Amino acid sequence: MPEALLETRDLSRRFGALAAVDGVSLSFAEGRVHAVIGPNGAGKSTFLNLLSGELRATSGRVFFRGQELTRATPDRISRLGIARSYQSANVFAELSCGECVWLASHSRARTLVFPSARVAERARRALATCGLAERAGVRARQLSYGEQRQLEIGMILATDPQIFLLDEPLAGLGHDEAQRIVALLQELARRHTIVLVEHDMDAVFSIADTITVLVDGRVLESGAPDFIRQSERVREAYLGSDAP
Amino acid sequence: MISSRARLFLALGALALAAVPASGDRFWMQFLGKAMIGGIFAMSLDLLVGFAGLVSLAHAAFFGLGAYLLAGLSNRYQLAQMALTLPICMAGAAAGALIIGWLSLRAAGVYFIMVTLAFTQMLYYFLNDAPWFGGSDGLYVALRPLSNPIAAYYAIWIALVAVFAFLLLLLRSPFGRVLIGIRGNEQRMRSLGFPTRQYLLAAFVLAGSLAGLAGYLDANLYGFVNPALFGWRESGLVLMTVLLGGKGTLHGPALGALLLALLQQQGERLTEHWTAIIGAVVIAVVLFLPRGVAGLLEARRA
Numbered sequence: 001m002p003e004a005l006l007e008t009r010d011l012s013r014r015f016g017a018l019a020a021v022d023g024v025s026l027s028f029a030e031g032r033v034h035a036v037i038g039p040n041g042a043g044k045s046t047f048l049n050l051l052s053g054e055l056r057a058t059s060g061r062v063f064f065r066g067q068e069l070t071r072a073t074p075d076r077i078s079r080l081g082i083a084r085s086y087q088s089a090n091v092f093a094e095l096s097c098g099e100c101v102w103l104a105s106h107s108r109a110r111t112l113v114f115p116s117a118r119v120a121e122r123a124r125r126a127l128a129t130c131g132l133a134e135r136a137g138v139r140a141r142q143l144s145y146g147e148q149r150q151l152e153i154g155m156i157l158a159t160d161p162q163i164f165l166l167d168e169p170l171a172g173l174g175h176d177e178a179q180r181i182v183a184l185l186q187e188l189a190r191r192h193t194i195v196l197v198e199h200d201m202d203a204v205f206s207i208a209d210t211i212t213v214l215v216d217g218r219v220l221e222s223g224a225p226d227f228i229r230q231s232e233r234v235r236e237a238y239l240g241s242d243a244p
Numbered sequence: 245m246i247s248s249r250a251r252l253f254l255a256l257g258a259l260a261l262a263a264v265p266a267s268g269d270r271f272w273m274q275f276l277g278k279a280m281i282g283g284i285f286a287m288s289l290d291l292l293v294g295f296a297g298l299v300s301l302a303h304a305a306f307f308g309l310g311a312y313l314l315a316g317l318s319n320r321y322q323l324a325q326m327a328l329t330l331p332i333c334m335a336g337a338a339a340g341a342l343i344i345g346w347l348s349l350r351a352a353g354v355y356f357i358m359v360t361l362a363f364t365q366m367l368y369y370f371l372n373d374a375p376w377f378g379g380s381d382g383l384y385v386a387l388r389p390l391s392n393p394i395a396a397y398y399a400i401w402i403a404l405v406a407v408f409a410f411l412l413l414l415l416r417s418p419f420g421r422v423l424i425g426i427r428g429n430e431q432r433m434r435s436l437g438f439p440t441r442q443y444l445l446a447a448f449v450l451a452g453s454l455a456g457l458a459g460y461l462d463a464n465l466y467g468f469v470n471p472a473l474f475g476w477r478e479s480g481l482v483l484m485t486v487l488l489g490g491k492g493t494l495h496g497p498a499l500g501a502l503l504l505a506l507l508q509q510q511g512e513r514l515t516e517h518w519t520a521i522i523g524a525v526v527i528a529v530v531l532f533l534p535r536g537v538a539g540l541l542e543a544r545r546a
């Protein structure tokens with residue numbers, strides 16, 4: 001087993017009577033792509049929100065490199081190297097693509113007053129990697145939806161993270177746009193740790209090293225893609241008969 | 245950013261203002277001095293409203309603190325030298341902004357507005373009832389740092405130009421760009437790793453100290469302070485100035501202050517209900533000039 005970069009122990013979050021995340025213990029290994037799948041309302045986004053500090057856990061704990069993060073604020077979690085993308089594009093609509101990645105990159109800088117060349121260089125590289133180098137001057141809200149999703153990945157790339165938490169990066173995209181993002185994810189996967197929440201099973205089975213199936217806030221099954229593909233329980237609860 | 249047409253207009257305007265004392269007209273020097281102080285005050289609020297996205301109704305409190313501190317230093321301690329009193333007054337206003345901002349920024353949105361309003365009212369009633377500060381009668385500034393009207397006028401002019409240049413540079417710096425990011429999407433900025441509350445607090449304190457500078461110049465110009473400086477009316481008026489001038493433009497609020505001063509002066513001569521005239525102008529600007537007076541200076545969109 002490679003070392004666990006990020007780990008949850010018995011993590012739960014209730015909304016009133018609803019247990020959206022219910023006793024989840026998972027460990028995300030360094031350098032791997034770990035997909036979290038499950039039907040709508042299974043608690044996948046809530047789970048990511050607990051990891052990124054945007055929601056407080058009702059009980060349970062989160063560890064990053066052995067350090068407890070359960071009550072840490074989103075900005076501190078981000079500065080530790082845990083980056084988050086959202087289910088619907090969450091960029092700075094009024095800023096240009098270049099400014100969006102510059103801001104993300106600047107979040108790692110120590111300077112307040114003087115612009116730093118390193119920040120600009122990191123931003124430029126992130127924009128190139130996400131495939132928007134030519135769109136640097138275009139306002140984010142003028143991008144197509146697919147490009148906005150690319151920009152979002154560019155932004156978190158510019159924060160130079162150790163682990164990516166991606167919430168349905170392919171949601172709402174057409175075939176070609178989705179292909180572009182999948183290629184981008186495959187590129188990222190070579191050097192980064194990724195927690196991937198995604199509905200597109202072709203993409204999940206082609207990228208993931210490990211898959212966890214979440215249903216009603218609980219872990220139904222967790223294991224290698226082949227194991228998940230063959231699991232009777234997963235077929236019944238989620239994948240149905242058309243699993244790839 | 246500012247169009248070349250607006251830049252030319254602003255440069256000419258600043259030069260014209262610098263030439264006014266040559267006319268020797270005391271009335272216009274006093275009048276434009278007051279209007280320029282209003283411009284400094286409004287630009288400092290624009291940092292919050294237009295750039296950081298914070299609508300504060302506490303801004304008059306920091307203006308009032310700058311003014312009252314000067315009156316207090318001069319009355320109680322016979323201190324007037326500008327090199328001494330100006331830093332103390334601005335630091336005092338900044339300290340007030342640190343306390344009020346730290347507490348208010350725990351609330352968001354409309355609650356933030358309410359909390360800042362509540363603090364301003366608290367200070368107003370406190371000063372109204374505190375005999376040491378002159379109570380509702382206020383205080384005279386016994387010794388003015390700049391009692392020569394020409395010196396006072398140029399001090400205000402220099403402060404106006406310096407505050408404008410300072411804020412312009414600040415907003416182009418990484419700090420300013422972070423503020424603009426927070427205005428656009430605070431939640432995203434936080435999840436990118438920015439401690440957004442700390443940035444907003446820094447902006448609040450900076451804006452407060454510049455409002456204190458405006459208050460200091462005001463107390464020097466008039467030689468008198470009273471609790472009305474702290475009223476919610478003053479906070480509302482400066483907010484209106486920012487909107488009238490065009491928030492998020494910096495020069496717009498300064499122009500708005502000049503325009504409001506002119507409206508008030510002309511309005512007062514016509515009718516005692518001059519506030520109604522101002523109200524009508526504000527409504528017209530909001531409805532027909534969404535980018536404020538500053539929008540008039542920009543090239544029309546094709």
Ligand SMILES: Nc1ncnc2c1ncn2[C@@H]1O[C@H](COP(=O)(O)OP(=O)(O)O)[C@@H](O)[C@H]1O
Nearest residue numbers: 015018020038039040041042043044045046047
């Ligand atoms: N802020 C919230 N308040 C109340 N209920 C919520 C909230 N967020 C999510 N839920 C509920 O929690 C469950 C899990 O939601 P979510 O994590 O968004 O699921 P998924 O991302 O797997 O589709 C759903 O039933 C949803 O309605």
Ligand SMILES: [Mg+2]
Nearest residue numbers: 044045046087
């Ligand atoms: Mg979801």
